[in-house]
Amino acid sequence: MVNTTFDVSKISPLDGMVPPVGGVSLREKSYVGKINLRGNVESGDFGHIVESVLGGFVPTTPNTVVHYGDLTIFWLGPDEWLIHTPEGGQGDLIDRLRAALGDTHSAVTDVSDYFVVIEMRGTDCRDVLARGCSLDFHPRSFVADQCAQSHFSHANVLIHQINDTDFDVQVRWTYAQYLWGFLAEAVENMAA
């Protein structure tokens, strides 16, 4: 009898990357479950069906974030959202969303391995972000639980402000090392 049990080890493109020394700490938020959700909240049942599964309505104000229990839901577009779940929680939530939605016009897609999340922590986050992104990160225009999709230098990013000082930046897997390198260099240049 052949043993068919495989030991699947999780890997990240950021494994082995060295964190910078300076006013911002960088750390990967590992293996967050991620679901892309699409549907029409302006007519039909989609909005209320999703609400019954998530525990609240998806955010309809552009570029905002809501939290329901251990779920974080990002506005990506007027008919598109991103849901972060705890590690491993995406499969069950996808099943429940699809079961509840049935034939309702919608799309529920597992994008957990498509993106990685980098946590930026520290008082210089806004200045570091401004080195590669043209968005206005001043507190008067960028506040907690606001998010924005933009580009940081050449990398497509989703930036989420956590509190008064800290940010999470989500980037595609293949751009993760590039973004980490750029952020780390910006942090160290500012500290120098």
Added chain:
Amino acid sequence: MLTIKCPWCGDRDLTEFAAGGEGHIARPLEPATQSDAEWGDYIYTRKNTKGIHYERWMHAQGCRRWFNAVRDTVSDEFLAFYKTGEPAPKVEGDGS
């Protein structure tokens, strides 16, 4: 820096957007009955306006939505932004 106002995200840098050419060109509703000349007109014929131009843009590195804009092709000044499906706003200087 040239900024463009996405109807959902607000003012953003030009580098986040992709230009989509002239707006308000409706795809033929009955493709099977179109002549080659009519298809050619739909696909290739454009106003090539000098002045007020109604055009499509996409917030490619943001919310990825298509929308419409009115731009003066001489000065590159944007005069209005509006969502797909909304009627084109009348702007001053529009001779069409």
